[in-house]
Amino acid sequence: MKKDRIYALLFSRVYPLYIKKAEAKGRTKEEVDTVIFWLTGYDKKTLQQQINNKNDFETFFAEAPQLNPNVSKITGVICGYRVEEIEDPVIQKIRYLDKLIDELAKGKAMEKILRK
Template sequence: MTKHRIFSVSVASVYPHYVAKAEKKGRTKAEVDEIIRWLTGHSQQTFDDQLAKAVNFEDFFAQAPGMNPSRVLITGVVCGVRVEDVEEPTMREIRYLDKLIDELAKGKSMEKILRQ
């Protein structure tokens, strides 16, 4: 089975779109970064390093310092696909991130987004 092409796309190339989506709805780049750090366990420095290296999504999630165990609480639909039903592990991580950014853009509080 061939891998989905999003796996080979650099996180750095998509990241500005996440930030733009959030800022368009009055949210901030700092909030986007906080979500990504919460999900992956990256510090701001290691996240910035991953962006600078143009690491692809597959490697970004595979090399994450510590995926947040509470991410399994993320449910709902992204692009017509129910996040909790995605079987491929890397694709599920990508969908988790997409869902969190969607929640940010929809005005949810950071406390609720970060499942606290």
């Protein structure tokens, strides 16, 4: 995916896809939100503001209250790339979120997803 194209993706358009993916595997919207809150530091209100503002992913992560300090524990392959080796910080954060949603959809325990 071209850098400019991924940067232009609106979080508000991808968020329902995260929920759909999780729900298709028996998980819930609340679990998706928990993963997002853990990664970004957003809460229910500030996440909804990001959705309402139709922010792109670059803005979504730039305005995140605090990236979780355990983010470096997210490892593995997503979309053919090792997340820990992605050099572009915005794309890496997007892939971190993708990886966490994948783990959720695959039935991994929330405790493991949140790197506890």
